[in-house]
Amino acid sequence: MNAGPPSAGRPAAGTASGTASGPASVVRLRRTRWTLTLLYTAVSAAALVALVFIATAIDARAASRALDSQVSGRALALSRAVWMDHGTLHLEPLSEDELANASTVTAVIRREGTGPVRVRWARPSAPSPLPPAGELHTLWTSTVREQGPVLATAAGADGRRLRWAAAPVWDTDTIGAVVLTAVELAPLERQHEELVRSLVAGCAVLVFVSAGAGHWLSGRSMRPALRALDQQERFLREAAHELRTPLAALRLALEGGVTSTPGATRAPADAVRLVDHLARLVAGLLSRARVQAGSVRVELTPLRLDQLVEQVVDELPYDEADVTVRTRPTVVLGDPDLLTQAVRNLVENALRHGAPADGPPLVDVHVAAGRISVRDHGPGIAAADREKVFGDRVTGGRDGRDGVGVGLAIVRWVADLHGGTARAVRAPGGGALVELALPPHTPS
Numbered sequence: 537m538n539a540g541p542p543s544a545g546r547p548a549a550g551t552a553s554g555t556a557s558g559p560a561s562v563v564r565l566r567r568t569r570w571t572l573t574l575l576y577t578a579v580s581a582a583a584l585v586a587l588v589f590i591a592t593a594i595d596a597r598a599a600s601r602a603l604d605s606q607v608s609g610r611a612l613a614l615s616r617a618v619w620m621d622h623g624t625l626h627l628e629p630l631s632e633d634e635l636a637n638a639s640t641v642t643a644v645i646r647r648e649g650t651g652p653v654r655v656r657w658a659r660p661s662a663p664s665p666l667p668p669a670g671e672l673h674t675l676w677t678s679t680v681r682e683q684g685p686v687l688a689t690a691a692g693a694d695g696r697r698l699r700w701a702a703a704p705v706w707d708t709d710t711i712g713a714v715v716l717t718a719v720e721l722a723p724l725e726r727q728h729e730e731l732v733r734s735l736v737a738g739c740a741v742l743v744f745v746s747a748g749a750g751h752w753l754s755g756r757s758m759r760p761a762l763r764a765l766d767q768q769e770r771f772l773r774e775a776a777h778e779l780r781t782p783l784a785a786l787r788l789a790l791e792g793g794v795t796s797t798p799g800a801t802r803a804p805a806d807a808v809r810l811v812d813h814l815a816r817l818v819a820g821l822l823s824r825a826r827v828q829a830g831s832v833r834v835e836l837t838p839l840r841l842d843q844l845v846e847q848v849v850d851e852l853p854y855d856e857a858d859v860t861v862r863t864r865p866t867v868v869l870g871d872p873d874l875l876t877q878a879v880r881n882l883v884e885n886a887l888r889h890g891a892p893a894d895g896p897p898l899v900d901v902h903v904a905a906g907r908i909s910v911r912d913h914g915p916g917i918a919a920a921d922r923e924k925v926f927g928d929r930v931t932g933g934r935d936g937r938d939g940v941g942v943g944l945a946i947v948r949w950v951a952d953l954h955g956g957t958a959r960a961v962r963a964p965g966g967g968a969l970v971e972l973a974l975p976p977h978t979p980s
Contacts, residue, residue, distance in 0.1 A: 565761055569754045576750030577743060584739040592732050599724055607701040607719050608685050610635050610642075615703035615715040618644060625705070625713050627657045640698060641665050641718040644705070645672055656713065665692035665718075667700075675702045679714045689721070697721045834953055836869040838977050842903045844872065848879045849901060857887050857897040864904040868974045870954050878950040879908060882970055885944055886912040890967060906956075906976040913967040917960055947972055 614636060617629040627644060636642045636659055643658040643666055653672045666672065667690045678686040679702045686702045698718035705713040842863035849861050886899040890912020898913040944960070947970075951958040956974040963969040 565758050569758050572754040573751040577747040580746035581743045584742055588735045588739055591735055595731055596728055603699055604687055607699055607717050610639055611701035611703035611715050611717040612685060615705050618705045620707035620712045639717040640720045643716040644713055646713040647676055665694050667692055676714055679704050680711050834871050838867055839870055839872055841866045841868045844875055845879050845903045848876055852883055859899045861901045866906050867977045868906045869977045874950045878947045881947050882910045886910045890914040906974045908972045911963045911967055911969045916962045917968045
């Protein structure tokens with residue numbers, strides 16, 4: 537008998553551990569949500585950065601090609617305007633050609649024999665932005681070697697970076713001079729930098745937007761899991777509460793059976809009754825869990841609700857209670873097992889909590905038009921607790937007892953499955969009135 541107290545405490549400990557697992561699971565789901573948000577943001581940021589690199593590379597290449605086409609076209613056009621006659625260079629057309637003023641620099645260079653490359657004509661003339669003599673020599677030799685237009689990037693005498701184009705001027709079969717045109721690179725580079733800054737700013741905004749969208753989408757994807765966890769926690773709480781009371785009563789009955797108390801002869805019968813009650817509770821809880829998990833489908837069939845209620849009340853043990861049943865024929869679409877469980881919970885709840893102060897429990901059951909009304913004559917339900925009786929456990933309920941009608945949560949669940957309603961009100965004259973209403977079935 538000394539081992540009794542530890543074993544009696546085990547169910548409560550198991551319930552506490554099961555309940556504590558809920559918040560831990562929620563924390564893990566929230567951590568997973570943030571992980572998914574970070575991954576989504578990282579992938580979006582990587583894709584946007586890649587797009588920025590591609591866009592800037594394409595822009596730089598396209599701008600460079602457009603600039604090269606522009607400057608080389610001007611050099612070729614001006615080289616055709618300049619002409620040579622037996623070694624004599626005629627530069628008069630350059631003074632009248634508008635292309636000579638269209639570029640940042642326009643010049644004509646010539647090399648006589650093995651002498652240095654000299655500038656024969658330049659615009660603007662002062663201060664001269666022409667590159668040093670070494671660069672001029674390089675442009676000359678490159679043009680002679682290629683026998684056609686040459687492009688190069690070099691700094692002018694004033695330090696500005698210029699894009700140069702050199703086009704030959706032919707004197708019969710030889711190159712007698714080279715026309716140079718140049719365009720400053722700074723404006724083009726500024727435009728490219730502005731594009732890069734705009735793309736970076738836009739990508740930063742898109743990254744923040746994608747982070748918010750990822751967090752919202754991950755939250756929506758987590759909602760079914762959180763809802764399932766909440767249902768699991770409620771199921772565990774209700775199962776623990778429903779099982780704890782009959783287990784304690786069963787223990788007391790068994791302990792009374794092994795002692796020499798006057799009620800020892802009733803212990804086996806009480807034990808059998810409590811075991812049957814436990815079996816019904818376990819079957820009901822498992823049925824609810826399977827339906828909520830989707831492994832079992834609820835199949836609604838036409839049935840006589842009044843006959844089902846009469847059968848359930850006849851099977852309930854209420855030797856010391858007064859139960860009155862009044863029924864009218866009514867047909868509903870329902871699941872017989874689930875409705876049996878709901879009716880049993882309604883009546884057992886009234887028997888457990890509906891005893892008046894000066895006598896045994898008095899319960900009135902009325903069935904008509906798809907509605908089951910169960911009234912007791914106990915202390916009733918406070919207005920603040922009329923909705924809570926269909927949810928989680930309400931402490932300090934009727935007459936200071938430990939909770940009011942936790943089994944009624946299953947009644948509400950069965951009502952929802954059948955498209956009906958469940959409500960609890962204060963009965964006229966005292967006591968509680970709990971109703972389960974189902975849509976009546978009219979045969980077609």
